[in-house]
Amino acid sequence: MNDSMRRAAAIVLVILGGAGLWWAGSGAPASASANDAMVATMAAARERAAASDARLKGASRFEEGGWIYVHLEGDPGAMGYQHGYLLAPEIEDGFAAVSTGMMHSTERDWEFFRKAAHEMLWPKIDAEYQQELQGIVDGLRARTGSKLDVDDIVAFNAFEELPDYYVPWLNKRQKAANAPNLKSPGNCSAFVATGSWTKDGKIVMAHNNWTNYRNGERWRIVFDISPKNGYRILMDGFPGVIASDDDFGINSDGLMVTETTITQFEGWDPNGKAEFVRARKALQYAGSIDEYTKIMLDGNNGGYANDWLLGDRKTGEIGQLELGLKAYKLWRTKDGVLAGSNWARDPKVLKVDTPEFDPGNKESSPNARRSRWDELLKENKGKIDVALAEKMLGDHADTVEKKEDANERTLCGHVDGSPRGVKEWDWQPYYPGGAVQGKATDATMTKEMRIMARMGHPCGGDFLAKPFLAAHPEYAWQEPYLRDMKAGPWTEFRSGQSPKE
Numbered sequence: 287m288n289d290s291m292r293r294a295a296a297i298v299l300v301i302l303g304g305a306g307l308w309w310a311g312s313g314a315p316a317s318a319s320a321n322d323a324m325v326a327t328m329a330a331a332r333e334r335a336a337a338s339d340a341r342l343k344g345a346s347r348f349e350e351g352g353w354i355y356v357h358l359e360g361d362p363g364a365m366g367y368q369h370g371y372l373l374a375p376e377i378e379d380g381f382a383a384v385s386t387g388m389m390h391s392t393e394r395d396w397e398f399f400r401k402a403a404h405e406m407l408w409p410k411i412d413a414e415y416q417q418e419l420q421g422i423v424d425g426l427r428a429r430t431g432s433k434l435d436v437d438d439i440v441a442f443n444a445f446e447e448l449p450d451y452y453v454p455w456l457n458k459r460q461k462a463a464n465a466p467n468l469k470s471p472g473n474c475s476a477f478v479a480t481g482s483w484t485k486d487g488k489i490v491m492a493h494n495n496w497t498n499y500r501n502g503e504r505w506r507i508v509f510d511i512s513p514k515n516g517y518r519i520l521m522d523g524f525p526g527v528i529a530s531d532d533d534f535g536i537n538s539d540g541l542m543v544t545e546t547t548i549t550q551f552e553g554w555d556p557n558g559k560a561e562f563v564r565a566r567k568a569l570q571y572a573g574s575i576d577e578y579t580k581i582m583l584d585g586n587n588g589g590y591a592n593d594w595l596l597g598d599r600k601t602g603e604i605g606q607l608e609l610g611l612k613a614y615k616l617w618r619t620k621d622g623v624l625a626g627s628n629w630a631r632d633p634k635v636l637k638v639d640t641p642e643f644d645p646g647n648k649e650s651s652p653n654a655r656r657s658r659w660d661e662l663l664k665e666n667k668g669k670i671d672v673a674l675a676e677k678m679l680g681d682h683a684d685t686v687e688k689k690e691d692a693n694e695r696t697l698c699g700h701v702d703g704s705p706r707g708v709k710e711w712d713w714q715p716y717y718p719g720g721a722v723q724g725k726a727t728d729a730t731m732t733k734e735m736r737i738m739a740r741m742g743h744p745c746g747g748d749f750l751a752k753p754f755l756a757a758h759p760e761y762a763w764q765e766p767y768l769r770d771m772k773a774g775p776w777t778e779f780r781s782g783q784s785p786k787e
């Protein structure tokens with residue numbers, strides 16, 4: 287080993303946020319360590335070049351309360367590059383966990399999803415989001431030398447819509463024999479309230495994200511997005527994904543947005559525009575409930591069909607957009623509360639878009655939580671504020687058993703504790719899924735671009751992977767990706783926040 291190589295190896299430094307490379311020299315055989323040193327030198331050179339890229343100007347990252355906060359700004363390509371660069375380790379990790387789940391549930395290989403992304407989704411993605419997605423690939427590759435390309439990243443961004451909406455539609459169309467029993471997901475408990483329902487008469491909005499713990503433990507990003515065009519955005523999200531996707535976000539024109547997914551929704555339009563693109567676009571460009579609705583309807587592909595809960599802090603009005611594919615309905619009020627827990631309620635949407643869903647089954651997770659929202663919100667009419675909303679997100683009242691018991695029927699979901707699972711979503715008994723994090727905000731906080739967020743179960747309970755897997759070997763396939771999900775504190779985040787504060 288010569289001196290220059292030694293010097294080169296010595297300059298390998300931990301680059302950013304603790305993820306980096308190292309070289310241990312003296313103990314290893316000469317040839318192996320020389321090779322390691324060369325690889326490390328190349329990686330260091332690549333990271334130095336990436337770190338000095340002008341596109342990173344203004345971007346930043348810090349961690350707090352179990353969340354990773356990133357600030358992205360500028361034109362779409364630059365914001366993508368910042369996203370890919372700042373979250374590179376988390377994107378690689380999240381991609382591995384998510385893509386494994388997509389292949390496992392659908393029994394399709396990754397090439398299938400790449401093809402769907404390339405041929406079906408990409409041509410209909412607006413140019414600015416194509417640039418942002420390509421930017422993510424560029425930033426990621428510059429930082430880590432990743433081999434992921436834009437088809438991988440587009441398929442990954444569509445992880446809520448391709449496996450559970452497109453594939454079942456395709457299986458039915460192809461009359462696929464022995465097709466897996468795929469169900470649209472049931473993500474979340476949420477409400478938005480206004481007028482006489484809240485303490486200050488203004489809007490309060492809250493949401494907890496229900497998903498499998500494998501993905502949910504990784505759903506820990508707070509995105510502060512300052513785009514060249516459109517409104518400033520503060521939202522939670524998943525590393526590598528351009529929409530919030532669970533969804534919870536506010537924008538600088540006062541729009542407040544969340545949703546819960548429609549259980550047993552069926553349908554897909556291959557000529558439509560990806561849901562993750564429409565959802566991101568609507569949060570970036572809509573300043574009113576009407577504008578939001580218009581963007582979501584434009585090119586509706588049926589993917590990740592949700593009941594959108596909306597608020598406009600400028601008018602105090604709230605809305606619920608039940609967005610089926612064949613039908614949809616918009617309710618709105620300046621004095622009321624709109625709650626969601628994965629059920630549709632418009633008779634037409636129920637009939638044409640969710641033919642299997644039974645609104646009369648009081649014991650199902652969506653309907654039991656619907657009853658609980660009704661009782662809890664009525665009990666607290668006129669008292670609802672952000673602090674109370676945080677408590678509600680951690681509620682464990684089971685309306686069927688009429689007792690406290692964290693399970694699939696409680697607003698704070700713990701399906702890993704349920705011998706019933708959730709058959710409507712094809713979640714088997716003790717499925718490792720439920721509420722994985724929570725967020726809340728109100729009109730005043732939205733004006734100041736602030737939200738509260740808690741990572742992990744909103745009740746504060748921890749999920750521990752090792753004892754769970756020991757007790758439930760049927761989920762052993764998740765072992766490489768299933769991690770502990772420990773609850774953090776309720777933490778405030780705001781636009782333009784810096785790490786020192």
Ligand SMILES: [Zn+2]
Nearest residue numbers: 692698743745
């Ligand atoms: Zn809980």
